[in-house]
Amino acid sequence: MNTSWSSLFRTKSPSAAVAEAARERRLRRVLGPLDLVALGIGATVGTGIFVLTGVAAARFAGPAVILSFVLAGSAAALTALVYAELASMVPVAGSAYTYAYVALGELVAWVIGWDLVLEYVVVGGAVAIGWGAYVVDLLTGIGVRLPAHLLRPPGEGGIVNLPPVLVVAALTGLLATGTRGSASVNRLVVGVKLTAMLFFVALGLFYVRPGHWTPFFPFGAAGVTRGAAIVFFAFIGFDAVSTAAEETRNPAHDIPAGIIGSLAAASVLYLGVAGVLTGMVAYRDLDTASPLTYALYRVGAGWAAPVVGAGAVAGLTSVLLVNIYGQSRVFYAMARDGLLPALFARVNPRTGAPTAVIVLTGLAVALVAAFLPLATVAELANIGTLSAFVLVSAGVVVLRHRRPELARPFRVPLVPFLPALAATAALYLMTRLPLLTWMRFGAWLAAGAPIYFLYGRRRSRLPRTG
Numbered sequence: 215m216n217t218s219w220s221s222l223f224r225t226k227s228p229s230a231a232v233a234e235a236a237r238e239r240r241l242r243r244v245l246g247p248l249d250l251v252a253l254g255i256g257a258t259v260g261t262g263i264f265v266l267t268g269v270a271a272a273r274f275a276g277p278a279v280i281l282s283f284v285l286a287g288s289a290a291a292l293t294a295l296v297y298a299e300l301a302s303m304v305p306v307a308g309s310a311y312t313y314a315y316v317a318l319g320e321l322v323a324w325v326i327g328w329d330l331v332l333e334y335v336v337v338g339g340a341v342a343i344g345w346g347a348y349v350v351d352l353l354t355g356i357g358v359r360l361p362a363h364l365l366r367p368p369g370e371g372g373i374v375n376l377p378p379v380l381v382v383a384a385l386t387g388l389l390a391t392g393t394r395g396s397a398s399v400n401r402l403v404v405g406v407k408l409t410a411m412l413f414f415v416a417l418g419l420f421y422v423r424p425g426h427w428t429p430f431f432p433f434g435a436a437g438v439t440r441g442a443a444i445v446f447f448a449f450i451g452f453d454a455v456s457t458a459a460e461e462t463r464n465p466a467h468d469i470p471a472g473i474i475g476s477l478a479a480a481s482v483l484y485l486g487v488a489g490v491l492t493g494m495v496a497y498r499d500l501d502t503a504s505p506l507t508y509a510l511y512r513v514g515a516g517w518a519a520p521v522v523g524a525g526a527v528a529g530l531t532s533v534l535l536v537n538i539y540g541q542s543r544v545f546y547a548m549a550r551d552g553l554l555p556a557l558f559a560r561v562n563p564r565t566g567a568p569t570a571v572i573v574l575t576g577l578a579v580a581l582v583a584a585f586l587p588l589a590t591v592a593e594l595a596n597i598g599t600l601s602a603f604v605l606v607s608a609g610v611v612v613l614r615h616r617r618p619e620l621a622r623p624f625r626v627p628l629v630p631f632l633p634a635l636a637a638t639a640a641l642y643l644m645t646r647l648p649l650l651t652w653m654r655f656g657a658w659l660a661a662g663a664p665i666y667f668l669y670g671r672r673r674s675r676l677p678r679t680g
Contacts, residue, residue, distance in 0.1 A: 223319030226551075226676055228304045228620060231316060234550075241307065241460045241546075242566040244394045247468045250455055252401045253536055254476025257451025259407060260533030263487050264526040265344035266445055268505025271488075271497040275441030276432035279497070280488045282441030283448070287481045289643060290449035292636035293603045294477050295626045296610045298470035301456040302623040303613075305465030308547030309456040309540070310602045315551070317609030317616075324670060326605055327548045328662040332598035332655075333450070334541030335575070338534055339582030342378030345530040346583070347503035349377050352523045355516070367585045378583035385535050386576030389542070392565040393461050400535055403528040408483075410525015413518070414506055415486045421513040422493035432497070443646035448484060450599045451533065452477045454540035466623040538575050545571040553670035597647050597655045600640045607637035 245253070271279040300313040308315075311330055315323035350365060366372025389396050431437065455472040459465045491500070495509045502508050506526060507519040546568045549558035558571040611630045613620065626632055 222321040222671070224676055225317065225319050226315045228316045228617070231304055231306050231312060234306075241561065241568075242393065243461055243463050244566075245397060245458055245462045245468075247464075247471060249397045249401070250458065250462060250468050250472030251475050251479075252404045253397070253458060254452050254455045254472045255408070255479055256400045256404045256532035257454040257536035257540070258449060258476055258480040258533075259404075259411070259483060260341060260344075260448075260451070260529045263411070263448060263484050264348070264506060264529055265340070265503050266448065267488050267491060268500035268502050268508070270441040270444045271492055271505075272499070272501035274433055274444060275437045276497045277427040277430050277492040278433075278438050279441050279445065279492060280485060281438050282445050283481070283484045283488055285438065285442040286446040286449055286643070287477075287484065289442075289446065289636065289639035290452070291477060291481075292632055292639060293607060294452050294473050296603075296607050296633055296636055297452065297456050298473050298624045299610055299622055299626045300606065300613075301459055301469040301473065302466045303620060305459040305462065305469060306547070307457060307460040307543045307550075309453055309459075309544060310606045311544055312547055313606055313609050317613045318605065320553075320671075320674060320676060321666070322605060324548075324553060324662070324666045325659065326602045327544060327553070328659065328666075329598045329602045330453075330544045331541065331662075332658050333453075333602065334537050334544065335578045336582055336598070337450070338382070338537040338541070338575075338579035339378070339586060341530050341534045341537060342382050342579060342583035343375060344503050345381050345527060345534060346375060346377030348507065348523050348526045348530065351504045351507050352520055352527065355520055355523070374584045376584070379580045381531065381534065382538070382576050382580040382583060385531070385538055386572060389535065389539055389572050389576075390562075390565065390567055390569050392567050393539075396535060396539065400532050403532040403535075407525045407529030407532065410522050410529070411483055411487055413525070414510075414522045415490050417515060417518055418490035418494050418509070421515065422490060424493065426493050426496050439642075440646050443643045446600065446643055449477065449480065451480075451536065453599070453602075454536045457540040457543040460543075470624040534579075538572065538579060541575040541579075542568055542572045545575065548670075550675075552673040552675040553666065555669075597644060597651050598658075600644045601655075603640040604637045604644075607633040607640070 275282045311327035314326045363372045364376040367375050452473045459469050462468050495512050507523045510519040545558045548554045562569045611633050614629050
């Protein structure tokens with residue numbers, strides 16, 4: 215075995231990656247442009263607005279959480295352009311992991327892939343926690359009360375947070391039936407949640423009290439940036455669109471459109487909901503996992519809470535569905551490259567789905583949702599994603615320099631300036647996260663290192679050079 219350090223950074227040819235996927239043809243190309251836009255909205259519009267808006271306003275930014283969304287959305291938009299270029303060049307499963315493999319080498323690809331494992335699992339956990347909170351609110355509204363010890367993790371006085379576990383199990387089963395059926399369900403629930411959000415904004419305008427927006431900056435500029443680091447969670451779903459490249463009929467065209475279109479739609483919705491929410495209720499009172507329904511009850515519009523709550527449940531369901539889907543495709547790509555056991559690259563010939571890795575992902579998400587508090591989960595999700603964004607932004611610049619001849623159906627403008635700005639914005643948001651989050655992130659990377667050096671590096675299917 216070649217032990218030179220240079221072999222750690224051997225890269226995969228973009229054409230070889232595409233050819234390998236075409237040769238194996240394990241995943242079925244069943245997704246069209248409407249499916250991808252719905253996938254992007256399904257992954258993006260959910261926890262950030264239905265759950266974390268209240269937490270970010272109450273603890274960090276106050277009414278200026280609107281500006282936190284603007285800052286986080288701007289950073290996400292820069293990175294979305296980078297993803298769009300790379301996805302159009304390398305339309306195969308794996309998302310940022312695959313892009314790093316062709317641009318920066320195997321070791322960096324492993325780090326990003328391991329980051330994405332963290333991102334998708336903890337994002338899924340946070341979404342499931344929010345789903346459970348809204349379901350409990352809906353049940354309480356009709357007089358059904360569940361045992362408190364089954365609604366909280368051990369650290370918050372309970373035994374287990376059971377509702378999130380149940381929905382994760384159901385969606386894992388749905389995904390195991392195949393991509394086509396899952397995409398149809400996703401389109402339906404995306405329509406429900408968009409209707410609910412527009413209804414909340416339209417109704418909430420009648421209850422807005424401008425005095426609730428004063429003071430606008432109760433925590434100062436530092437609070438706005440800290441809030442942006444938290445609500446950045448709301449924008450990371452576009453990454454899931456790129457994980458579907460290998461199952462898209464025309465990926466070079468449809469993947470960039472799905473990424474950019476879904477992010478633009480989500481940004482407009484976020485600003486509208488955040489503005490109305492903080493105008494309805496004093497920001498101090500929004501520290502809850504179900505702020506939209508809470509606000510409606512507070513202003514005396516409780517009759518509308520079940521409508522919005524049902525939309526929130528539908529919305530969070532679609533986010534959770536897409537997150538489990540995205541994680542399974544990253545695991546699938548890593549296993550196909552030999553960096554994880556081959557079991558995770560097996561596809562059910564009847565359904566066309568990688569069943570084993572879907573079940574593993576669902577189990578991991580269920581454990582996170584059942585036993586960890588929401589704040590810890592959200593911060594871990596953000597740092598894993600932001601670190602991947604930094605490396606992918608660097609990757610597009612490296613590929614422009616090393617392989618200028620490659621076909622790029624979509625091109626990021628103003629290279630290297632825009633990718634550098636995207637990386638800088640992501641790095642800055644990372645600095646706004648707590649030290650404890652960094653320590654947990656470091657522990658996660660340390661846990662992954664032995665897996666790569668003792669297993670993945672030895673089993674890699676990429677020939678060694680140097």
